[in-house]
Amino acid sequence: MVVALNNRERQLKKKINELEETHSRIKKLEGILPICSNCKKIRLEGADPKKQDSWGEIENYISEKAETQFSHSICPECMKKLYPDFV
Numbered sequence: 001m002v003v004a005l006n007n008r009e010r011q012l013k014k015k016i017n018e019l020e021e022t023h024s025r026i027k028k029l030e031g032i033l034p035i036c037s038n039c040k041k042i043r044l045e046g047a048d049p050k051k052q053d054s055w056g057e058i059e060n061y062i063s064e065k066a067e068t069q070f071s072h073s074i075c076p077e078c079m080k081k082l083y084p085d086f087v
Contacts, residue, residue: 025066033061 034043035058042061047054059070080087 034049035041036043036055040058041055042058043049044054044056044061062068063070074082076087
């Protein structure tokens with residue numbers, strides 16, 4: 001019985017750690033994200049919005065916060081606009 005309780009306690013601690021890590025990741029992506037309406041760069045946290053180096057690529061921000069990688073492509077609508085001869 002003691003062994004079973006110890007195993008269950010270990011499982012619960014592991015699950016608590018997993019949930020805390022997940023909560024931490026979710027929390028990092030919450031809030032308002034200032035983004036340029038034109039180029040879609042985002043203003044870095046606490047930075048002066050008037051300075052050029054205060055803005056960064058959204059892909060970099062998300063990659064740092066969510067451990068996500070991006071691959072780039074062109075959607076069909078943009079393909080028609082940018083490369084009408086190839087569609």
